[in-house]
Amino acid sequence: MGDYVYPGIVSSLALLVCYYTLLRSGIARRKFKIEPPAHTGPEEYERYVRAHQNTIEHLVLFLPGLWLFSLAWNPVVAAVIGATWLPGRLFYAHGYYRSAPARRPGLLASMPAVYILVLGSLIGFVAELFRA
Template identity: 35%
Template structure:
């Protein structure tokens, strides 16, 4: 079986979005590691009783990990039928996670909302996934 015969021609864009998301997760993870060292928060402690900035850095990473599996599923389903549109939406979502984190890193949790535009990306791939499901069921 040749992958080019199974996946849509433009699915390569989706693969690059997955790679971009890997870069984003790695960056967020390194930021937590650096903050652990800077603020003296040892493993397995998840949050600090003393260092609010550490908690903000940790939460930015943790929240991203909490939503990442669902995003991956919908991103993949959407990209199988709509690879270019899904990839654009994926880039929006991944980029928004940087904005979300950088806002959180200020120590003011309200500034995490700088990444709220990511809802365009996540809701977009959910809607496309619903469209794929309806096509498979013969409704569309």
């Protein structure tokens, strides 16, 4: 497994961040008495749902980006970059729970990791074509 243990740990933590937002949205569902399968209700409730939904949407880019960067460049560097996404997403969710505009700092904190991992992996793989 070697150095791939590090992106593995970051991946596991990212899934726990996603689960945390799922848990908080479930708690909000009970608090605001929203019966399944409804996903609409008071704005306060919908912010919890959107924080979770947006985290899932980011995972679709983050996790493959983390692993592709690990393969294209270095798994330890990928894990370090990826680790910055974790607190950024928690900051994002907690901001969103307060108000929609309050989510912005967390978004700005978490997005660079996604861009660096995805674009960095593409650059690494294209560069490999020219080395061959």
